[in-house]
Amino acid sequence: MSGVRRFSPDAAGDFAWADVERLRYKDEGSAPFRDITRQVLFAQPDQDCELRYFEIAPGGYSTLERHRHTHAVLILRGRGTVRLGASEQPVTEHDLVTIDPLTWHQFHAAPDCALGFLCLVSRTRDRPQLPTAEEAAQLARR
C-alpha cells in the first residue's frame, strides 16, 4: 500500500525500518557465514525484483558462493571488501557492485566497522552454489 516506512536505526546504530523484519541471513549450518542479517525492503507483487538490505557486523562475512542470477549492490553503510572472482576490492558508502552470473563473491565487513548494503535480485532465481574444497583453496591462493 502507498506510504512511507520510516528509517529507525536501533540503539546500537544498526539499520532498521518501521514494519520491516530483521531476518536471519540463512539457516544456521547451511553454509559458512558470520554476523549477518537480512531485511526485505521491497517485494512488490507487480515487480519481478526484490530489494533486500544485508548488514554485516564488524569482522563478519557473507557466504562465499556463486549462482546464475546477478546481484546489483549499493553499499549503504560502512566499509569492507568484496571478493569478485580472483580479485578482492575495498568498498565504502554508496559504491556500486555488479556481480555477474557464476562469479564467486563474498562480502567482508571491516574489522572495526559494520558493512550494510542493498542487494537487488530477481524474484525467481537459482540456489547459490558453494565452492568445493579445491575451488576454495584455489580462490584463497589468488
Place this chain on the structure above:
Amino acid sequence: MSGVRRFSPDAAGDFAWADVERLRYKDEGSAPFRDITRQVLFAQPDQDCELRYFEIAPGGYSTLERHRHTHAVLILRGRGTVRLGASEQPVTEHDLVTIDPLTWHQFHAAPDCALGFLCLVSRTRDRPQLPTAEEAAQLARR
C-alpha cells in the same frame, strides 16, 4: 561486467558515480518539473527491473503524475516531502516510500536542502499520466 563503480560526488556534493551518466529527468516541456536529474545505476540484462537515482536541487520538484506501474523508493540523501494521493509527508535519509498503481505522487526537495532517492521500477512500464486542470485543483485543495 562484475566490478565496483566508485561513488564520487562532485565538488558541489551532488551524488555521482564512476561510469554513470547524469541525465535529464525528462525532456524539457514534456511535463512540469524543476531542478532534477536522473542516473541509471543498474539495468541488467537478466533483471526485469531498473534502479535509478534521482536528485532534486533545493526547492525543486518532480512531476505530479501517476501510472499503472509501482515505484519502490529509498531516500538516499537530504530532506523533502512526498505527495501520495491526498497526503503529503516529510521524508528524510533512508526512509522507504511505496507508490502503488495509479497513485498521484510528487517529490519536493526542501527549500534549503537537496533530495536524492533511489527508485526501483519494472523495465517494461506504462507512460506517466498528468493530472487534468480539474484533478490538479482537487489535489491542491486537499
